[in-house]
Amino acid sequence: xxxxxxxxxxxxxxxxxxxxxxxxxxxxxxxxxxxxxxxxxxxxxxxxxxxxxxxxxxxxxxxxxxxxxxxxxxxxxxxxxxxxxxxxxxxxxxxxxxxxxxxxxxxxxxxxxxxxxxxxxxxxxxxxxxxxxxxxxxxxxxxxxxxxxxxxxxxxxxxxxxxxxxxxxxxxxxxxxxxxxxxxxxxxxxxxxxxxxxxxxxxxxxxxxxxxxxxxxxxxxxxxxxxxxxxxxxxxxxxxxxxxxxxxxxxxxxxxxxxxxxxxxxxxxxxxxxxxxxxxxxxxxxxxxxxxxxxxxxxxxxxxxxxxxxx
Numbered sequence: 665x666x667x668x669x670x671x672x673x674x675x676x677x678x679x680x681x682x683x684x685x686x687x688x689x690x691x692x693x694x695x696x697x698x699x700x701x702x703x704x705x706x707x708x709x710x711x712x713x714x715x716x717x718x719x720x721x722x723x724x725x726x727x728x729x730x731x732x733x734x735x736x737x738x739x740x741x742x743x744x745x746x747x748x749x750x751x752x753x754x755x756x757x758x759x760x761x762x763x764x765x766x767x768x769x770x771x772x773x774x775x776x777x778x779x780x781x782x783x784x785x786x787x788x789x790x791x792x793x794x795x796x797x798x799x800x801x802x803x804x805x806x807x808x809x810x811x812x813x814x815x816x817x818x819x820x821x822x823x824x825x826x827x828x829x830x831x832x833x834x835x836x837x838x839x840x841x842x843x844x845x846x847x848x849x850x851x852x853x854x855x856x857x858x859x860x861x862x863x864x865x866x867x868x869x870x871x872x873x874x875x876x877x878x879x880x881x882x883x884x885x886x887x888x889x890x891x892x893x894x895x896x897x898x899x900x901x902x903x904x905x906x907x908x909x910x911x912x913x914x915x916x917x918x919x920x921x922x923x924x925x926x927x928x929x930x931x932x933x934x935x936x937x938x939x940x941x942x943x944x945x946x947x948x949x950x951x952x953x954x955x956x957x958x959x960x961x962x963x964x965x966x967x968x969x970x971x972x973x974x975x
Contacts, residue, residue: 666715666717666722667715667716668713668764668765668768669713669714670714671709671712671713671724672709675714675721676694676698677694678716678719678720678721680693680694681721682720682721682723682724682751683749683751685754686723686751686754687751687800689796690792696902699902700789704728704789705732706728707728708728711727711769711772711773712725713725713726713768713769713772715756715761715764715765723751723752723761723762724750724751724765725750725762725765725766725769726747726748726750726769728748728786729741729745729746729773729778730742734869734870735872735873737864742777742778743777743780744778744780744781744782745773745782746781746782746783746784747769747770747773747783747784748784749792750762750765762802762806763809763810770810774975779974779975780972780974780975781812782815782971782972783795783807783812784970785970787868788870788874788901792968793818793820793946793970794814794968794969794970794971795968795971796967796969799966804969807971808971810973811973811974812971812972813971814969814970814971815972817967817970818946818948818949818967818968819946819947819954819964820944820945820946820968821943821947821954821964822943823957823962824961825935825939825940825941825942828935830928834928837925838929841887841922844889845889845890846889847889848885848886848887848925849885849886849888850881850882850886851881851884851895852881855888856875856876858891858892859884859886859892859895860873860876862891862893862914863875863895863910866914867910871912874897874900875895877900878900880899882933883897883933884896884897887913887925887926893914893917894912894913894917894922894923895911895926896909896910896911896929896930897909897910898933898934898942906934906939906940907944908930908931908934908942909944909946911923911927911930911953918952923953927960942962943965945966945968
């Protein structure tokens with residue numbers, strides 16, 4: 665008989681095994697589950713609803729809300745909660761277990777006063793940006809039936825670095841911008857606070873924190889004139905070297921080629937390390953960044969739907 669209850673110590677191995685059977689396109693590890701779920705300061709075992717059959721985990725849904733701010737100067741986002749992931753093993757599908765698990769996760773958040781629940785854009789520890797309707801059509805359909813609506817649909821992109829060379833026009837563009845007083849290099853230690861503030865204020869607090877926790881300035885490239893106006897980095901998330909980003913240019917300077925320069929300088933550094941690919945999970949397909957990536961040879965590999973249910 666299947667029962668649903670909060671997470672307990674000892675569930676973790678069976679839960680990871682069930683995850684990998686349920687979401688075989690996105691397997692996880694015990695280390696990731698430990699670091700990004702159990703050791704997340706926002707983790708509450710009551711929010712991790714676990715379906716068990718005897719001693720075996722056969723499904724779960726994870727609900728989380730902020731207990732500490734994402735970054736300095738931000739609040740606890742008291743009206744928002746997140747469901748970063750849910751799953752049911754194949755042999756237990758079709759009987760309403762997924763609906764029950766997600767329903768209990770929603771009840772946990774709504775009982776804490778959350779009026780908006782997002783799937784699945786919980787930073788910094790999201791699994792995927794949103795629902796993948798192609799790989800997980802049943803999960804996507806269930807969210808819709810439970811009242812979730814799509815907010816926007818980012819894409820993941822990949823590019824091989826085998827044989828990569830920066831185009832000649834990039835070198836020409838670098839020369840033009842350098843003659844205007846711009847420099848392109850890794851940040852000095854004393855420039856990191858400015859870079860963190862710029863990333864957090866101009867873009868997203870999560871980006872500032874990614875830079876703060878990055879421990880290798882050689883994997884960061886900045887554009888600077890009188891002050892920092894752009895940046896690109898890699899290996900920022902769990903140290904995965906092929907993962908590109910975050911990446912941003914002062915919105916007032918878009919169209920000057922600074923983004924193109926930073927992107928190609930970063931890919932050159934990645935290739936110099938012997939990396940064979942560059943990828944990321946989240947950009948707008950028709951955004952300026954999305955067009956830049958396409959021109960640089962990146963291809964869309966997945967599509968996601970960031971979804972929200974409002975009370």
